Each structure stands twice: as structure tokens, then as C-alpha cells.
Amino acid sequence: MPVFLDTASPDFETAFADLLSAKREDSPDVDAVVAEIIADVRSRGDAAVIELTAKFDRLELTPDTLAFSAEEVTQAIATVSDEDRASLELAAARIRAYHERQMPQDQEWTDESGATLGWRWSAVSAAGLYVPGGLASYPSSVLMNAIPAKVAGVERLAIAVPTPDGQVNPLVLLAARLSGVDEIYRIGGAQAIAALAYGTETIAPVDKITGPGNAFVAAAKRRVFGKVGIDMIAGPSEILVIADKENDPDWIALDLLSQAEHDESAQSILITDDAGFGRAVAEAVDKRLETLERRAIAGASWRDYGAVIIVRDLDEAAALSNRIAPEHLELCVVDPVALSHQTIHAGAIFLGQYTPEAIGDYVGGPNHVLPTARSARFSSGLSVMDFLKRTTLSRMTPEALRAIGPAAEQLARSESLEAHGLSVGARLKRLNG
Amino acid sequence: MPVFLDTASPDFETAFADLLSAKREDSPDVDAVVAEIIADVRSRGDAAVIELTAKFDRLELTPDTLAFSAEEVTQAIATVSDEDRASLELAAARIRAYHERQMPQDQEWTDESGATLGWRWSAVSAAGLYVPGGLASYPSSVLMNAIPAKVAGVERLAIAVPTPDGQVNPLVLLAARLSGVDEIYRIGGAQAIAALAYGTETIAPVDKITGPGNAFVAAAKRRVFGKVGIDMIAGPSEILVIADKENDPDWIALDLLSQAEHDESAQSILITDDAGFGRAVAEAVDKRLETLERRAIAGASWRDYGAVIIVRDLDEAAALSNRIAPEHLELCVVDPVALSHQTIHAGAIFLGQYTPEAIGDYVGGPNHVLPTARSARFSSGLSVMDFLKRTTLSRMTPEALRAIGPAAEQLARSESLEAHGLSVGARLKRLNG
Numbered sequence: 043m044p045v046f047l048d049t050a051s052p053d054f055e056t057a058f059a060d061l062l063s064a065k066r067e068d069s070p071d072v073d074a075v076v077a078e079i080i081a082d083v084r085s086r087g088d089a090a091v092i093e094l095t096a097k098f099d100r101l102e103l104t105p106d107t108l109a110f111s112a113e114e115v116t117q118a119i120a121t122v123s124d125e126d127r128a129s130l131e132l133a134a135a136r137i138r139a140y141h142e143r144q145m146p147q148d149q150e151w152t153d154e155s156g157a158t159l160g161w162r163w164s165a166v167s168a169a170g171l172y173v174p175g176g177l178a179s180y181p182s183s184v185l186m187n188a189i190p191a192k193v194a195g196v197e198r199l200a201i202a203v204p205t206p207d208g209q210v211n212p213l214v215l216l217a218a219r220l221s222g223v224d225e226i227y228r229i230g231g232a233q234a235i236a237a238l239a240y241g242t243e244t245i246a247p248v249d250k251i252t253g254p255g256n257a258f259v260a261a262a263k264r265r266v267f268g269k270v271g272i273d274m275i276a277g278p279s280e281i282l283v284i285a286d287k288e289n290d291p292d293w294i295a296l297d298l299l300s301q302a303e304h305d306e307s308a309q310s311i312l313i314t315d316d317a318g319f320g321r322a323v324a325e326a327v328d329k330r331l332e333t334l335e336r337r338a339i340a341g342a343s344w345r346d347y348g349a350v351i352i353v354r355d356l357d358e359a360a361a362l363s364n365r366i367a368p369e370h371l372e373l374c375v376v377d378p379v380a381l382s383h384q385t386i387h388a389g390a391i392f393l394g395q396y397t398p399e400a401i402g403d404y405v406g407g408p409n410h411v412l413p414t415a416r417s418a419r420f421s422s423g424l425s426v427m428d429f430l431k432r433t434t435l436s437r438m439t440p441e442a443l444r445a446i447g448p449a450a451e452q453l454a455r456s457e458s459l460e461a462h463g464l465s466v467g468a469r470l471k472r473l474n475g
Numbered sequence: 476m477p478v479f480l481d482t483a484s485p486d487f488e489t490a491f492a493d494l495l496s497a498k499r500e501d502s503p504d505v506d507a508v509v510a511e512i513i514a515d516v517r518s519r520g521d522a523a524v525i526e527l528t529a530k531f532d533r534l535e536l537t538p539d540t541l542a543f544s545a546e547e548v549t550q551a552i553a554t555v556s557d558e559d560r561a562s563l564e565l566a567a568a569r570i571r572a573y574h575e576r577q578m579p580q581d582q583e584w585t586d587e588s589g590a591t592l593g594w595r596w597s598a599v600s601a602a603g604l605y606v607p608g609g610l611a612s613y614p615s616s617v618l619m620n621a622i623p624a625k626v627a628g629v630e631r632l633a634i635a636v637p638t639p640d641g642q643v644n645p646l647v648l649l650a651a652r653l654s655g656v657d658e659i660y661r662i663g664g665a666q667a668i669a670a671l672a673y674g675t676e677t678i679a680p681v682d683k684i685t686g687p688g689n690a691f692v693a694a695a696k697r698r699v700f701g702k703v704g705i706d707m708i709a710g711p712s713e714i715l716v717i718a719d720k721e722n723d724p725d726w727i728a729l730d731l732l733s734q735a736e737h738d739e740s741a742q743s744i745l746i747t748d749d750a751g752f753g754r755a756v757a758e759a760v761d762k763r764l765e766t767l768e769r770r771a772i773a774g775a776s777w778r779d780y781g782a783v784i785i786v787r788d789l790d791e792a793a794a795l796s797n798r799i800a801p802e803h804l805e806l807c808v809v810d811p812v813a814l815s816h817q818t819i820h821a822g823a824i825f826l827g828q829y830t831p832e833a834i835g836d837y838v839g840g841p842n843h844v845l846p847t848a849r850s851a852r853f854s855s856g857l858s859v860m861d862f863l864k865r866t867t868l869s870r871m872t873p874e875a876l877r878a879i880g881p882a883a884e885q886l887a888r889s890e891s892l893e894a895h896g897l898s899v900g901a902r903l904k905r906l907n908g
Binding site: 105107111125126127128129130132136137139140143144146149151153157158159161163164166167171172181182188206213231249250268270271275280290292296297299300302303304332334335336340378379383385387388389390391392393394395396399400401402404405406407408409412413417418419420422423425427431432433434435436437438439440442443445447448449450452453454456459460461462463464465468469472 | 482557560561562563566567569572573576577579580584586590591592594595597599600609613614615637646702703704708723724725726729730732733735736737764765766767768773785807810811812815819820822823824825826827828829830831832833834835836837838839842843845846848850851853854856858860863864865866867868869870871872873876881882883885886887889890891892893894895896897898899901902905
């Protein structure tokens with residue numbers, strides 16, 4: 043049974059604080075092992091990667107077979123059904139269209155002092171995308187990571203996807219091809235992250251690594267951070283649904299279960315202003331759990347981390363939502379747009395009862411890589427911005443330097459940085475001399 | 476003596492690779508101490524912060540005196556000279572004007588399927604800014620961190636600045652007031668970062684922490700990351716100057732020294748297409764080092780990490796610049812704009828001989844918090860974006876769900892996520908029923 047909370051109850055604050063602070067994930071400490079793997083790949087390159095792949099994935103590779111050939115990709119892709127292909131193509135087109143709108147503009151202007159200022163965006167030269175192997179090998183995640191990189195203008199995009207026992211998901215290769223990925227390596231784990239970050243004889247190093255992975259991958263990403271850029275380290279998935287009684291309890295139950303089925307550590311929360319509706323949704327969840335394929339996982343998630351919160355009104359719902367700062371937020375209420383202006387801390391908002399969160403996982407257009415564990419208070423989902431960086435530009439004329447240089451000299455003096463002041467002063471002396 | 480490299484020399488590649496990979500900073504491992512301090516502040520709150528401040532800063536505080544009162548700030552500020560005040564005000568105005576232009580736009584559109592998509596930016600609710608105490612207490616850094624936060628719309632901005640033996644820099648307090656900072660605490664070190672991240676009885680927790688600090692502060696920021704957002708962990712400062720022979724060697728020498736005087740680990744590099752000019756600059760550096768106040772620091776930096784690189788032409792200079800990916804890049808050449816389009820990996824570019832880097836440290840307008848240690852390949856300087864986050868928005872109509880829902884169902888099936896598919900399918904069934 044999930045917890046039932048009611049804001050009218052005197053112990054609500056305590057119970058809600060417990061819900062907020064519940065630790066849902068115990069990452070095993072694999073840091074020492076990962077440090078060894080990274081050191082091994084740095085010192086022995088391909089040889090280390092090949093040995094580790096034989097050991098962990100039971101797959102014998104050579105420098106020549108580290109990457110899939112174009113022919114191998116084409117052959118694998120040919121096995122994809124027309125329905126799957128058409129769906130992936132629709133998803134890719136919609137994700138591309140959304141992310142193209144995110145491209146920021148360069149700016150340049152001359153101000154009243156005569157100084158020309160601005161900034162210019164440029165793409166990361168090379169990026170690496172980690173794709174988990176086996177069951178968690180999601181083609182949709184390939185699209186969500188690779189398309190923003192290519193829209194941003196990344197010239198070289200490499201994927202690392204482990205293929206345990208040689209098994210590969212053809213949909214992952216199709217997603218990579220649809221996204222314009224340049225290289226696909228059949229390697230995984232910390233050794234793949236090390237190879238992407240530091241390079242080997244066969245694999246050129248990249249500047250940025252994104253994509254989800256297990257504890258080894260996450261630890262490796264933390265360790266190579268600084269040498270390369272990384273995306274966020276994602277935690278278990280979460281959904282918060284705010285729904286009034288004008289909804290079908292079964293629809294809302296399915297929305298809650300579509301997070302719960304990801305992972306036993308996932309969290310699904312319903313906030314409603316109608317206690318009867320809350321009970322009806324909980325009943326509908328139980329009913330669906332009887333037959334759901336992934337009922338063991340979804341049931342454990344709902345039992346351990348699920349919650350139904352009864353509020354007095356939607357203002358209260360919005361306030362709680364901002365404290366939760368959910369990864370996914372569904373607003374199934376009469377006026378979802380109005381409510382969305384109050385729920386400002388959320389990774390992605392799905393408005394109205396015809397927008398189940400699963401639409402956003404696949405074909406909506408916005409990215410499904412989103413901040414978890416309350417980090418939507420201070421961070422955003424993946425976007426083209428993650429593959430761009432900004433260079434600021436300044437150009438002084440002699441007049442501009444005369445106008446603002448003396449203030450810089452003064453501040454340099456007050457910070458006891460003499461050469462800073464002299465670098466301005468020497469120029470002013472000539473200009474004024 | 477700094478190293479002299481020449482791209483025409485057969486051993487250039489080896490020497491340049493050594494220069495790129497030189498480790499300039501040995502951070503002491505203070506992680507264990509920092510972990511204890513954070514745990515102490517989390518469990519004992521104000522009492523721990525007060526004890527640690529007495530121990531490290533020799534300052535006895537109470538919960539009531541943790542923060543400066545408005546009156547104390549006003550009194551301290553009254554001691555600032557008119558010249559200093561006017562310079563800080565000019566800097567604040569220019570930094571604000573620049574950063575106001577960075578504010579990104581919300582977007583919303585309806586596509587051909589009838590889906591309404593978009594995103595909305597919102598500010599982090601509360602941010603904390605760390606300001607080092609003592610010698611490295613730079614009022615300019617207060618402006619550079621605090622103004623973007625306030626421009627972004629951060630409601631509550633708190634500063635932590637240690638005041639060893641009660642000593643405070645009035646210019647720091649003035650910079651805080653000019654920037655609109657809401658709270659100023661006289662605490663520092665890991666205990667200040669812990670207090671900002673987790674809160675105490677007196678200090679409310681924040682969502683994001685920025686600002687430079689020593690090894691303890693950096694280790695504490697790494698540890699609280701995830702609980703709150705942090706900015707980059709900055710390394711020692713760097714400048715790369717690309718200059719042709721049409722420059723005054725003394726000006727360029729002063730620009731190189733204005734980084735070198737920051738820190739013995741700072742790095743200053745000159746790239747020029749004229750060997751004679753390169754030697755003239757090196758001589759000018761030596762001459763200035765005879766009298767510079769911070770000659771011990773600047774001299775050590777220039778001796779240990781300085782470099783003069785002779786190139787055949789400016790194309791070669793640009794290519795090397797992109798491999799260095801400098802924090803600061805000065806282009807003192809006849810056509811700096813043309814060259815700037817080739818030097819795409821840099822934190823900040825200063826164009827032309829009348830734009831010494833020091834202008835950007837204080838009054839230019841762009842931020843002086845910039846990516847170091849080659850991280851300009853994948854990251855950007857501080858901006859309003861660091862205090863904003865983006866929430867994506869999706870709203871399906873029944874028609875839109877009919878149009879794109881089946882593809883989502885198909886992809887959910889192929890990823891074996893049944894509830895995902897059902898959450899779409901149940902709605903389509905009603906709509907099509």
C-alpha cells in the first residue's frame with residue numbers, strides 16, 4: 043500500500059517531510075573498481091578495452107571490430123519491422139523539430155562607451171553517448187541524446203553500447219542512424235567511459251559524454267568529469283500527477299504505473315482535491331497491477347514509494363508540487379495552463395488529461411532526459427544547450443578604454459592587482475600622452 | 476624562464492603536448508575533514524557553525540550575529556572612498572546591462588498535429604554565493620556572481636564571507652549591496668557551504684551555490700552537489716595572447732603578467748608569428764618583474780608555466796588556441812574579428828590591442844567567472860542561465876493524441892514498457908470508441 047496523506051491532518055508536515063527525504067536509491071560503492079578500470083584503459087588503450095569486454099560482456103573483439111561497420115548496421119536495421127521504423131522516424135522528426143527551436147542566438151552590440159560586446163555560441167567538437175545494453179537498451183534514449191547533439195552542430199558523435207554475448211538491439215542501431223551518429227562502439231561499462239574520455243589507439247577522445255548507465259557508468263562519469271563535460275547523473279524516475287475528480291481513475295492509475303514500471307525505486311505520487319477520487323485511483327492501480335507484465339517491479343515501487351496526497355485546493359497542490367520539484371508533472375485539471383504558472387519547479391509538465399506522460403517519453407518532442415531527485419529546483423532537462431558553449435566577446439576602442447579604463451585601474455588597485463591596473467594604465471598613458 | 480616553442484621545430488608536438496598536459500595544481504585531499512564538517516553542521520546546525528567559526532576564524536558569533544545587520548553594512552560601506560564607490564557602481568551597471576541581454580525567451584507553439592509545445596524559464600528560488608575572506612576577497616567577484624543571479628530573478632540571494640579576526644572588506648559589502656544581495660553571513664569554509672546547502676536554525680537552505688573558494692570550499696561544493704546545484708570548480712587562471720608584431724611588447728607583457736600575478740599556478744602563453752616580437756615580449760616581462768609588487772607570485776607562474784610559441788601564421792595560431800581552449804584569449808592582431816571566428820574554444824575573447832583582459836575582470840560587462848583547464852571545450856562562463864532552469868511543456872488535444880499516440884504505443888511495446896503503452900491506449904480507446 044502506498045502512503046495516504048492529507049494536508050488537513052495534524053501530522054501532515056512530518057509525513058510529507060519523510061516522503062521528501064526518503065532515500066530511494068542505494069548505489070553500490072564501485073568507485074575503487076572504476077578507478078582501476080579507468081587507469082587500465084588510460085595506460086593500455088585498446089588492449090584494456092578488449093580484455094574488459096571479453097571479461098564482462100563475453101565478447102571477443104579486435105581493434106577492427108570495436109566499432110560496428112556501416113554494413114553491420116545496415117544489416118541489423120533491415121530486421122526492424124515497418125511499424126517500429128515508422129514510429130521511430132515520427133519520434134525522431136518530432137524531437138528534431140522541438141530541439142531546433144532551442145538553438146540560441148549570437149549577439150553583438152556597441153554600447154554608449156563605444157565598446158562592442160556580445161557572445162557567440164559554438165558546438166562541442168566531439169561528443170560520446172552511452173547507451174546501456176540488454177533490457178535497458180532504449181532506442182528512445184538514443185534519439186533523446188543524439189538528436190540534440192546533432193542539432194547543436196556536434197561534428198563527431200560516438201555511441202558506446204555494450205552487446206553482451208554479441209546481442210544487439212537493432213532498434214538502437216536504427217535510432218543511431220536516424221540521429222546521424224557517426225561511430226558506434228560495442229563496448230560498455232566504465233571501460234567505455236574511459237575510452238571516450240581519454241581515447242585509445244582506435245577511439246578518438248570526445249569532449250562531452252552524456253547518457254544513462256548503471257552504477258559503474260555513473261561512477262566513471264563522475265571520475266572523468268573535468269577532463270570532459272558530463273550530463274547530470276540521473277536518479278530513479280518520478281511522476282507527480284495533480285488530478286481533480288473530472289478524470290478517469292484508470293487513466294491516472296496507468297500514468298502512475300508507467301513510472302512505477304521503470305524501476306522498483308521509481309516514485310509515483312498523486313495529489314488530488316477529492317479524497318474519493320484518490321481512493322478510486324488507488325483501487326484502479328491495484329486492479330491494473332493484477333495483470334501488468336512488469337507487476338513485480340511496478341508493485342514494489344508503488345508499495346514502497348507511492349503516495350496519494352489529499353489537498354484542500356489546487357493552490358495547495360501547486361505549493362506541494364514546488365516542494366517536490368518532480369521530474370514529470372501531469373496537470374489533469376480543468377485549467378491546466380493556469381495551474382502550470384504556479385508549478386514552476388518541474389522538469390517537464392504535461393497539460394490536460396489527453397497528455398499522458400508516456401507521450402513525452404517517445405513522440406511529444408521535448409526531451410525525456412530530465413532532472414530527478416528534486417533537482418528540478420536548480421536544473422533542466424537535456425537540450426541543445428548541453429552540446430553548446432558560449433564565448434563572450436569584448437572589443438574596446440581607444441575612446442571606450444578612455445571612458446571605462448580608469449574604473450578598472452581603480453578596482454585593480456583596491457584588489458592589490460598591480461599588473462591588472464598597469465595593463466590598462468600603460469594603454470591610457472599612450473592614448474592620453 | 477618560460478618555455479619557447481616553435482611549430483617549425485621537429486619536437487614541437489611533444490613539447491606542446493607536455494604544455495597541454497602539465498598539471499598546475501595539486502589540491503590537498505581535504506575530503507575526509509570536509510565530510511566531517513558537513514555532517515557536524517547537518518546535525519548541530521548553528522552551534523556547529525559557530526564553533527567552527529571560532530576555531531578557524533577566531534571570531535565568536537551568536538545566532539543573532541551570524542548575519543551582518545543592515546546597519547553594520549551601512550556603516551562599513553560609509554568608509555569606502557568616492558573613487559572606489561564610483562568604480563564599483565560603473566562596473567555593476569555595465570555587468571547588469573550585459574547580463575540583462577542574456578535572459579532567454581519562453582516559447583510556445585502549436586504544431587500541425589494540434590499539439591501545443593514549448594518551454595518556460597524560471598529562476599532558482601534561493602541562491603548562495605561564497606566569497607573568500609582575507610586577501611582573495613574580491614569585490615569584483617561579488618558583482619560577477621550576484622548580478623547574474625538577481626538579473627535571473629533569484630528571490631533570495633545569500634552571501635557567505637568569512638571575516639577572520641572580524642576583518643571585513645567594506646568593498647565586498649558595498650558590492651553586495653549594489654548587487655541586491657539579501658543576506659550576508661560572516662562564515663566561511665566547508666561549514667558555510669554546509670549551512671547554505673542544508674540550512675541551520677538561522678540560515679535557510681538555498682538551491683544553488685556559486686563562487687570561488689579554497690580547497691575546503693571546493694571539496695564541500697563537490698559533496699553537496701546534487702542536494703543543491705553548484706557552479707564549476709574553477710582551476711588556476713589562464714591567458715593566451717595571440718599577437719603580431721604590430722604591438723607594444725610592454726602592453727603584451729603586462730597582459731601576460733596580469734594573469735601570472737593571480738597565482739603561482741596561473742598560466743600565461745603568448746603565440747606570435749614573429750620570433751623577434753616574442754623575444755621582445757619576454758624581455759619586457761622580465762623588466763616589469765623587477766618592480767612588480769606581486770613579482771614573487773607572477774615570476775614563479777611565468778617561470779614554471781609561461782610559454783612563448785612561435786607559429787608560421789595566424790591559422791596555425793588559431794588551431795593551437797583551439798587545442799589549448801583558454802579561459803581568456805586576447806587577439807592583438809590586425810583583424811581580430813576574422814581571427815575570432817577561427818578560435819571557437821575559449822571562455823572569453825578580447826579583441827584588439829585596446830582590450831586588455833583586465834577590462835573584462837572589472838568593467839567590460841561580460842562575466843569574469845570562466846571555464847579553466849581546457850574546459851572551454853565543453854563549458855561556458857557564468858551567466859544568468861546558471862540561475863535559471865527550463866520546464867518543458869506539452870499539451871495534446873484529442874486529435875493530436877490520435878495522430879501521434881499510436882507511435883508512442885508501438886515504441887512502448889518495443890521497449891517492453893506495457894503501462895506506458897496502456898496509458899496512451901486507454902485514452903485512444905475512448906476517443907476511437
